[in-house]
Amino acid sequence: MTDMAAFIEGLPKAELHLHIEGSLEPELLFAIAARNGVELPYASVDELRAAYAFGNLQDFLEIYYRGLSVLRAARDFYDLTWAYLERARAEAVLHAEIFFDPQAHTSRGVAFSTVIAGITSALEDGRAKLGIGSKLILCFLRDRSAESALATLEEALPHKDRIVAVGLDSAERGHPPSKFEAVFARARAEGFLTVAHAGEEGPPAYVAEALDLLRVARIDHGIRALEDRALTARLARDAVPLTVCPLSNLKLRVVDDMAAHPLKVMLDAGLHVTVNSDDPAYFGGYVNANYRAVQAALGLGRDDLARLARNSFEAAFLDGGEKRALIAQLDAYLAER
Numbered sequence: 001m002t003d004m005a006a007f008i009e010g011l012p013k014a015e016l017h018l019h020i021e022g023s024l025e026p027e028l029l030f031a032i033a034a035r036n037g038v039e040l041p042y043a044s045v046d047e048l049r050a051a052y053a054f055g056n057l058q059d060f061l062e063i064y065y066r067g068l069s070v071l072r073a074a075r076d077f078y079d080l081t082w083a084y085l086e087r088a089r090a091e092a093v094l095h096a097e098i099f100f101d102p103q104a105h106t107s108r109g110v111a112f113s114t115v116i117a118g119i120t121s122a123l124e125d126g127r128a129k130l131g132i133g134s135k136l137i138l139c140f141l142r143d144r145s146a147e148s149a150l151a152t153l154e155e156a157l158p159h160k161d162r163i164v165a166v167g168l169d170s171a172e173r174g175h176p177p178s179k180f181e182a183v184f185a186r187a188r189a190e191g192f193l194t195v196a197h198a199g200e201e202g203p204p205a206y207v208a209e210a211l212d213l214l215r216v217a218r219i220d221h222g223i224r225a226l227e228d229r230a231l232t233a234r235l236a237r238d239a240v241p242l243t244v245c246p247l248s249n250l251k252l253r254v255v256d257d258m259a260a261h262p263l264k265v266m267l268d269a270g271l272h273v274t275v276n277s278d279d280p281a282y283f284g285g286y287v288n289a290n291y292r293a294v295q296a297a298l299g300l301g302r303d304d305l306a307r308l309a310r311n312s313f314e315a316a317f318l319d320g321g322e323k324r325a326l327i328a329q330l331d332a333y334l335a336e337r
């Protein structure tokens, strides 16, 4: 292991962009399919993994939705979430803010309460047994209707104390933030914070809409914002956190190769970027693999890596005291390395 890889391995960090269904590893997918009596169109774990080749976001989403369809019982959601938390623990993730896609489950006949019960009991165990803090973010599938999103929000209300924010994911192009303006207004009135995937495959205008119309506290991805200088200046001035996912960008061909990834440009432009894993079972690595990939390809130094970790705590949906306690752990690590 290089010195930088060792530094990254122990670097205290938060993960703020992680789709829990995207952490479903092929081995667990096969095990859950077997116990639920689900037939898979793949003969082996290796055959399934070999199918993970994507030309773009849409190609990925088809495989992702097929994969998550093995999840049926609360225990499945528990096992999925627990497996992620164990990985996170091993990678010095002190705090994780986790997306879930309820419509991808309720539309298959799995109850909202089943999904939330499995995920939240694993998060409670993660806190008690692994010392990992966490928050849950409900994502609406933007390629479905605003009515479907609103119905999902209604289903979430009895579980409001377990969900910190709502977000937007799935196919971005042709599904602008404006489509969900009323749903997000209702969510804010109910006390939810808001985030949105924007500027991943979609244009910079979607990033501006997410800020202006959805009043988001963070932008997920946001890398195409760089195409608009005024927008970039606004994001820097207003210190809007961006949850960037380098291996995802590479695998979905949002960037051609890692050396061309704009993360360093974004840091140098004063943007509040963080590094995250998105769908680690599909994109070739968890959060530390993302840090390592950008470190190596962009020549990031210790100060850049420490800045990314500090940004991750500052951008978390935690109160000031909670953030200070986590940042103190980061500072202690930096002082002894």
Ligand code: HPA
Binding pocket: 019, 022, 057, 064, 169, 170, 171, 197, 200, 248, 278, 279
């Ligand atoms: N982008 C958009 N939607 C998603 C993703 C992603 O990377 N992962 C799961 N849903």
Ligand code: ZN
Binding pocket: 017, 019, 169, 197, 220, 278
């Ligand atoms: Zn994402």
